[in-house]
Amino acid sequence: MGPIIPVHGISEEWNLLIAFLIGLGFGFSLEQAGFSSSRKLAGMFYGYDITVLKVFFTAAITAMLGLIFLNYLGWIDMSIVYVNQYYIQSAIVGGVIMGVGFIAGGFCPGTSVCAAAIGKIDAMFFIGGSLIGILLFGETYSLWEELYNKNFLGSLKLSSVLNMKDGVLALIIVLMAMVMFWIGERAEKKFGREDIMKEV
Amino acid sequence: MKNRKNLVILGSLVIVIAVALIGVSLKQKNQTSIVVPAEKVRQMISNGNLYYDPEDLQKSLTKNGNEIDLIDLRSPDQFLDNAITGAINIPFQRILEDEYRSYFTDNKLKVIYTDQESKAAEVWTLLTQMGYQNVYVLKGGLDYWKAKIEHQDIFGNASLDNEKARFDFKKELEGE
Amino acid sequence: MNPYLAGVLLGLVLLASFYLTGRGLGASGAMKSVVVYGMDKVSEAHVESSHFYSKYVTGEENPLKSWLVLEVFGVLIGGFISGAISGRLTWKIERSPKITSGKRLIFAVLGGALFGFGSQLGRGCTSGAALSGMAVLSVAGFVTMMAIFGTAFALAYFFRKNWI
């Protein structure tokens, strides 16, 4: 039963090797999706290219359904799988700051690494900026420490908050995503920018 | 027309996935999950729900043998060689096989035994964790039964309470 | 590649990560390890006294020998392989014709700094918090995702010259 490494106590070296292999797949699929282009990424916010929306939600839903089926078949122990811890304030404030960074810089950390790999100089500057930002946070940590640790709600799952089965929530999310894809594709038609799409 | 063909292909794809999922989940049928948590079973033992007293067993066996299912968990050889009259034989190694498991599903009182208590108690723990509530272990095991009930060997050293210290450990070690 | 197909592929990679290691993907954590490593080299005392850095340094262990650093190293190689296959390897500053290269780079650094800062406060970036978090249905994942994309949408108008 999975998750394989923590359950079977597999050594740290194997864990790191698998991290590298998973990273390979991650980088490959990001690049194939076209996430190595900042103008393509930013396209989502202007409606001329909603690739980000498509890839992001399709990936999240695929993994979500996969986990539900693996769990049903008894192949994975979901109590061991990491569920992100929820601190209300810091998640929202942090998310808002990241949002500003996204529209200003045109990347997020994962895609910037991927874009830097194929020679995008702006992505390399973005990575440099990220390091500066993290350093800044580390140096001024005492100012944010209270906010950072406020209102800890544990590894909260949305399905338990809404008091419904994981599968039902997944169905709702899938339906919502399909509506979003439909709206997005219509937007692509309306705001389409041939000139930009040719360049990226 | 082309669209309809695509739909058929897609529909059959979905059906194949669904069938595969159901198939895989059926294949795992021979996994019996534990329904009673370990701590609850431990409490049952502390509350004395583990044992069945041999004298009570003897009484109910002579009175009306149908009240209790007496189950010998040892091997068939041992069972043929020497067993309590009225017992049936289910080697504990095979207890989860379908034909034997069905013995435990009715509500009749079940008393299980091995030569000593401890193996029967281990199997009792498993059965109780699986949710069978009406199973008990013959206190003292077959050894006590043979010595005290069948042979009336009053002076023998067979003890009913297995967990009672049979020696004064401290005195034995430190000398007189 | 068709974006939906790429999404399924990415989802399968994420699923493999959960099945094998019990954790999702991430990126900003690796950058933090680099920062912590750098600070540790500059001033060990400073790292030990900081409530933030000290969380990520244990004994003599090199902070770079972590799961996320290796994973992001894989992203680098994986991205390169994909770029090479699809013939996209070029040195290039991607920008809208409406701004200069210099301005684009300044915005990139600025955006990077904001993203780096926010990812630490929000305990993860788009991949670690939003994507992986949503896959396990965690509230944190949905909240972070909405905060990132909502803010970016709201401010898109002011940055339009950068992109279109």
Next chain:
Amino acid sequence: MKSRVILAIILVSLSAIAAILPQKKNSALQLNAEELLQEIKLGTYNIGPDQLTEIIVNKDPSYMLIDLRPASEYEKFSLPGAINIPFDSLFTENWIMYIDQDLRKNIFFTNGGTLSSTALVLSRQKGFKNNFVLAGGLNRWFETVLNAKPPANSVDTEALKIYQRRLAAQQYFKGGEALPKNDVQIDLKPIPVRKKKMVQGGCS
């Protein structure tokens, strides 16, 4: 057909199946009935009286003796270095870190061995490793080692060897030359708690 429509059909039908499926909880570390029966069949968790003697005489530090009897009996007598975890408080928070750990091999014992065997099976079902049980308990240990009787067949050299070893052990335990009695205890440092195997994740 548009790729979005294909994707929608597949994902919606899969998630509809997911919505119908009952919610299950798996536990990778806990054993199911078949696995537990396999353990009972093998019985590899049993330690015999002579093995226990060797462990005590060699002062093997990788073993920890755990007395499951009530505190009153423990105070009167226990094996050298044994700690007391009464059966009634076996899975309480105070003690669970001693039986769910990766560092030492625990040997459970009681007077008769029945309770300790059930404790072993229960802890095994909970997924705890590194636990063993003294088969037959203290009673059998005393009977076979400290009250050892010469083998009936004196030609059997193997049995004779075991008997001589037992006599030496009697000297050791009764004479109190090398090993003091039960007043010496293993230094009871708390074993580092092994929390549930949680993985780190996210970007932290």
